[in-house]
Amino acid sequence: xxxxxxxxxxxxxxxxxxxxxxxxxxxxxxxxxxxxxxxxxxxxxxxxxxxxxxxxxxxxxxxxxxxxxxxxxxxxxxxxxxxxxxxxxxxxxxxxxxxxxxxxxxxxxxxxxxxxxxxxxxxxxxxxxxxxxxxxxxxxxxxxxxxxxxxxxxxxxxxxxxxxxxxxxxxxxxxxxxxxxxxxxxxxxxxxxxxxxxxxxxxxxxxxxxxxxxxxxxxxxxxxxxxxxxxxxxxxxxxxxxxxxxxxxxxxxxxxxxxxxxxxxxxxxxxxxxxxxxxxxxxxxxxxxxxxxxxxxxxxxxxxxxxxxxxxxxxxxxxxxxxxxxxxxxxxxxxxxxxxxxxxxxxxxxxxxxxxxxxxxxxxxxxxxxxxxxxxxxxxxxxxxxxxxxxxxxxxxxxxxxxxxxxxxxxxxxxxxxxxxxxxxxxxxxxxxxxxxxxxxxxxxxxxxxxxxxxxxxxxxxxxxxxxxxxxxxxxxxxxxxxxxxxxxxxxxxxxxxxxxxxxxxxxxxxxxxxxxxxxxxxxxxxxxxxxxxxxxxxxxxxxxxxxxxxxxxxxxxxxxxxxxxxxxxxxxxxxxxxxxxxxxxxxxxxxxxxxxxxxxxxxxxxxxxxxxxxxxxxxxxxxxxxxxxxxxxxxxxxxxxxxxxxxxx
Amino acid sequence: xxxxxxxxxxxxxxxxxxxxxxxxxxxxxxxxxxxxxxxxxxxxxxxxxxxxxxxxxxxxxxxxxxxxxxxxxxxxxxxxxxxxxxxxxxxxxxxxxxxxxxxxxxxxxxxxxxxxxxxxxxxxxxxxxxxxxxxxxxxxxxxxxxxxxxxxxxxxxxxxxxxxxxxxxxxxxxxxxxxxxxxxxxxxxxxxxxxxxxxxx
Numbered sequence: 001x002x003x004x005x006x007x008x009x010x011x012x013x014x015x016x017x018x019x020x021x022x023x024x025x026x027x028x029x030x031x032x033x034x035x036x037x038x039x040x041x042x043x044x045x046x047x048x049x050x051x052x053x054x055x056x057x058x059x060x061x062x063x064x065x066x067x068x069x070x071x072x073x074x075x076x077x078x079x080x081x082x083x084x085x086x087x088x089x090x091x092x093x094x095x096x097x098x099x100x101x102x103x104x105x106x107x108x109x110x111x112x113x114x115x116x117x118x119x120x121x122x123x124x125x126x127x128x129x130x131x132x133x134x135x136x137x138x139x140x141x142x143x144x145x146x147x148x149x150x151x152x153x154x155x156x157x158x159x160x161x162x163x164x165x166x167x168x169x170x171x172x173x174x175x176x177x178x179x180x181x182x183x184x185x186x187x188x189x190x191x192x193x194x195x196x197x198x199x200x201x202x203x204x205x206x207x208x209x210x211x212x213x214x215x216x217x218x219x220x221x222x223x224x225x226x227x228x229x230x231x232x233x234x235x236x237x238x239x240x241x242x243x244x245x246x247x248x249x250x251x252x253x254x255x256x257x258x259x260x261x262x263x264x265x266x267x268x269x270x271x272x273x274x275x276x277x278x279x280x281x282x283x284x285x286x287x288x289x290x291x292x293x294x295x296x297x298x299x300x301x302x303x304x305x306x307x308x309x310x311x312x313x314x315x316x317x318x319x320x321x322x323x324x325x326x327x328x329x330x331x332x333x334x335x336x337x338x339x340x341x342x343x344x345x346x347x348x349x350x351x352x353x354x355x356x357x358x359x360x361x362x363x364x365x366x367x368x369x370x371x372x373x374x375x376x377x378x379x380x381x382x383x384x385x386x387x388x389x390x391x392x393x394x395x396x397x398x399x400x401x402x403x404x405x406x407x408x409x410x411x412x413x414x415x416x417x418x419x420x421x422x423x424x425x426x427x428x429x430x431x432x433x434x435x436x437x438x439x440x441x442x443x444x445x446x447x448x449x450x451x452x453x454x455x456x457x458x459x460x461x462x463x464x465x466x467x468x469x470x471x472x473x474x475x476x477x478x479x480x481x482x483x484x485x486x487x488x489x490x491x492x493x494x495x496x497x498x499x500x501x502x503x504x505x506x507x508x509x510x511x512x513x514x515x516x517x518x519x520x521x522x523x524x525x526x527x528x529x530x531x532x533x534x535x536x537x538x539x540x541x542x543x544x545x546x547x548x549x550x551x552x553x554x555x556x557x558x559x560x561x562x563x564x565x566x567x568x569x570x571x572x573x574x575x576x577x578x579x580x581x582x583x584x585x586x587x588x589x590x591x592x593x594x595x596x597x598x599x600x601x602x603x604x605x606x607x608x609x610x611x612x613x614x615x616x617x618x619x620x621x622x623x624x625x626x627x628x629x630x631x632x633x634x635x636x637x638x639x640x641x642x643x644x645x646x647x648x649x650x
Numbered sequence: 651x652x653x654x655x656x657x658x659x660x661x662x663x664x665x666x667x668x669x670x671x672x673x674x675x676x677x678x679x680x681x682x683x684x685x686x687x688x689x690x691x692x693x694x695x696x697x698x699x700x701x702x703x704x705x706x707x708x709x710x711x712x713x714x715x716x717x718x719x720x721x722x723x724x725x726x727x728x729x730x731x732x733x734x735x736x737x738x739x740x741x742x743x744x745x746x747x748x749x750x751x752x753x754x755x756x757x758x759x760x761x762x763x764x765x766x767x768x769x770x771x772x773x774x775x776x777x778x779x780x781x782x783x784x785x786x787x788x789x790x791x792x793x794x795x796x797x798x799x800x801x802x803x804x805x806x807x808x809x810x811x812x813x814x815x816x817x818x819x820x821x822x823x824x825x826x827x828x829x830x831x832x833x834x835x836x837x838x839x840x841x842x843x844x845x846x847x848x849x850x851x
Contacts, residue, residue: 113672182679190672194657216679220686228787237776237783239694245707246780250694257690531657543654550660559659560672568659570666614805619814637665637817 010553011527017553018110018523021577029577031119033112034521037101038419039122044094047129049486051085054078056483059443063476065464075460076143077162081136083146084166087262088173089129091404092215095269096180098411099208101419103184105514105521106202108193108529108537110551110558111574113186114179116581116616121179123585128172131593135165142166145458147255148229150240150248155233164233164596167226171592174219181212181219191558192566193513193548195532202512202535203279203292207272210296214265214303222258225251235599249314256307264303266400268296270407271338274360277410278342280510281357282349285536288341295334295341302331312383321380328378335371339364354508355429359410362437363402370398373448388458391451397444409436409489416493417507421519422500428492435485442478446471511536529559570638580616587612665818667740673825681832684795688836691791692843695784705851706774707781712848714771721764722841725834728757732830739823744815747823751807754830758800765793772844785844792840795833802826 020030030036057078061070070078104112112118135141143162144153153163188201188209201209228239229251238244240251279286286292308316308324342364351357373395377383386392409432416424455468462468506515514521515538516530529548534540551557556574561567587608594601668674699705706712731753738746769789776786806826809819 114676117676178683182676182683185679186672186675189675216682217686220683221690224687224690228783231776231783231787235777237786238778238780239783239787241780244779245698245702246783247698247701250697253697254690254694528656546655546657548659549656550658550662559662560666560670562670568657568662569670570663571659572665572672610801617802617805618809619816619819637667637821638663638670 014524014527014553015522017556020523025579026577028582029579031115031575031577031581032523033100033104033115033118034419034525036112036115036118036122037097037099040093040097040100040125041419043122043126043129044090044097047085047089048094049490050133051082051090052483052486054082054085056479058082059476059479061460062462062472064473065462065466065469067461070460072460073143076458077136077139077141079458080142080145080166081132084132084142084169085129086400087146087266088169089125089132091266091400092173092177092262093125094408095208095211095266095404096177096184098269098273098408098415099184099212100180102415102514103187103205103208104191105418105517105525106205106512107188107191107196108513108516108526108532109187109191110525110529111191111556112183113191114183116575116578117179118183119578120581120585121176121183123582124172124179124588125176127585127589128169128176131172131589132165132169135161140165142169147259148226149255150229150232150251151242153229154240161596164230167230167233168592168596170222170226172589174223175588177215178219181215184208184212185216189563190560192561193529193531193559194546194561194566194568196537196566198564200532200535200537203275203286203289203296204269204272204512206293207268207275207296210300211265211268214261214268214300217304218258218261218265220258221254225254225258228254230595234595249311252311252314253307256310257304260307260310261300261303263396263399264299267403268299270363270404271296271335273407273411273414274342274363275338276510276512277356277360277407277414278345279536280414280508281352281354281360282345283352283509284345284349285511285539286341287344287348288337289535291337292341295337298334299331302327302334306331309378309383312380313387325378325380329375332371332375339368354413355424355426355433356410356414356508358430358433359406359413362433363406363410366398366402366406366437366440368402370395370400370402374399386451388456389451390447390455390457393457394444394447394451397440397447401440401444406436409433412489412493414508415514416496417503418514418519418521420497420500421503422496422498423503423507424496424500425492428488432485432489432492435481435488439478439481439483439485443475443482444478446475446478450475506538511539513537576620578616580612584609584612584616665821667821667824671821671825673821674828677825677829681829684832685836687791688840691784691788692839695788695843695847698780698784699847699851702781705781706848707779710778710781711773713768713773713785713845715845717764717767717771718841718845721761721768722837724757724761724764725837728754728761729831729834731757732827732834736824736827739820739827742817742820744810747820748807748810751803751810751823755800755804755807758796758803762793762796762800765789765796769793788840788844792833792837795836799830799833803830 018032020026020032020035057070058075061067061075100112100118140161142148142165144158144166148163148166151157188205228237231237232239232241238246240246240248242248275286275292305327306324308320309328312321377392377395413424413429416422450468450471453468455462455466503519505518513530513532517526530537531546531548533542533545548559551559551571556576557571558574559568560570560572562569591602591605591609594605731750735747735750735754738750772785772789774782774785776782803826806822810823813819
């Protein structure tokens, strides 16, 4: 056979095989999903901080009536860039970052599928963010809302490049998140460790894979829409131009066909985190695994049938409005099912209230309030009454911060020890939670009232005679508390990197496979991959549960398994680190930015993209990482129809 | 604690063909994404139809059937060499792979050239009105696919002549063929919409 096949004799070699290169150039070549996941998480969190600063500026401006601190033009750029940042550069990528890091570990794999594609995706995400903020600093930040409605965003009314910057930012981030979605789906379908049937897949992984499928169907809508917007602005097409038989409502349909599922793309990973943390800290398997999974899938399907409730004010036929009202109310059912399963899990378990669990309890309070106002907004009369008021701002911040950011902070506290090998401070964590929970409610609860009193969204100031000042001041003070909370978290997270208590392999006593390896995990994830005999393998596996041996240690050899039952099928040597994904991202960035200025940018810019992609695809050696070329005189690889070579051992 | 049992996978084959592979599922993901784009573009086409008293609007002539239909036939005919290349790949038959991939490329040159004639005979420019815009983007989206499919097939073909050859390259040949199928099949509804919707509405 080729090379030593058993990792037992080659533990050191295995680590070297899976190591990313060091040095400055090596830094751009990383393909380890843990490195890429960390980068995704840190970068997305950085964008979250920038988006937070923009929010703080808005709260400062609105803290008193007739304020002249920020003018209307800059204010438009600030709220548009804030929304765009939080949706496209923070919420989606940060959840995908968690997926990139933890999905392979939780399914017992050595790598994520298509690691170079994920590397490319990271660079596109990063360059997209830089492009947005450089544009903002050059006074070219988007200023027509995070939804860029035409006709306002058309060339006639936005002659500057601001709307183009928005549209191309969309292209950057959608390319990135589509690539990650494909990688996560493939990892889950083909790289699960033996024994981990779909029926034993951790709920967090289910949430990631359901979200990834939503990404596949939702993101193309906004890519098509933003491309059509650029074409309208750049080469004179008339997709949204009513004067030439176009229709601005086509934009709204396409945008919200993406935009509503987007909410669930952000929220479903959040529920996956909630299920994971509740299971661990209730010390029992989740109550109702099957209903929880079915709820995730049902939410994903229904999420595509609600988009028109963002368009109730456009004068749609009444039958359509009734249908979408019903659908918008119905989606509360699967979410309610999950909430009852979580309550039942906690009720019948032995709850340990550690910091991750605090955030989940906070999630319950905030998210349920946001869900309730969501059901209210599904009713057309109320919806039209409070349309474009601060009531809506309050609602979606309760949903998004409650449904995603609170679970996310829970996830930070839960998985920080695994990623860094250190524990975050429990005491400081309680303070961070208290500051954010109090600050959040102080900021956003008054907005419900302000909205009911008629204060519109997206206004840079208001007159003293409106009587809105004290509630606005309260909201601004709440924002200050939130800022203090986030700052405390950042300081503690940086401090704990070197000064935190050293984390054990499984500090929370959890049951999923990421805790079966060291903290932080070695380059190969598992020296010998564990297999699964239950949904919480570390709780369910018998003492003599088999481990996988026989993968090469001199090449990035991974085990590929069958889609449904994860029976071993074949081995595959995965790609080595490479500079080409980075270079391809540079070339693609050039094309995207060029195309804002001239349509020929697409034509000329395609050349470097093609060259770098060929460089990426072209094999460097007969068998990357291997020893000699394989004989091709006769076939050795199995065909699709042939039975698996091994399996059924678990 | 006793040494755990082991599951030795060293005897498993170092790769596979078809839906067993990792790449197959990645390709399927791309197919889903791009199909969604096509479906949404076609949906917006019919949205514009409902907004216009006549179709094509303002007495415009429908696109010339000739080149679109000829191209449909060329695309369908290319399925034959494509399938032969796929089977040759699965047999790990280098000679046949080279022959049929070159034949595929000739077909690709053919339908890319005829595509230019299609654009010239749409009987409307993209900046005329929304009808022109949606027709051009439908044809344009598909053109992006036949151009990129031509380019990546060309790179793979070149590799089969000059590059280091190993059995995994033959898996690539097979997967390239799967994507080719998608590009051809995706054309049929677009052809129907561009060329027949104006004649039947």
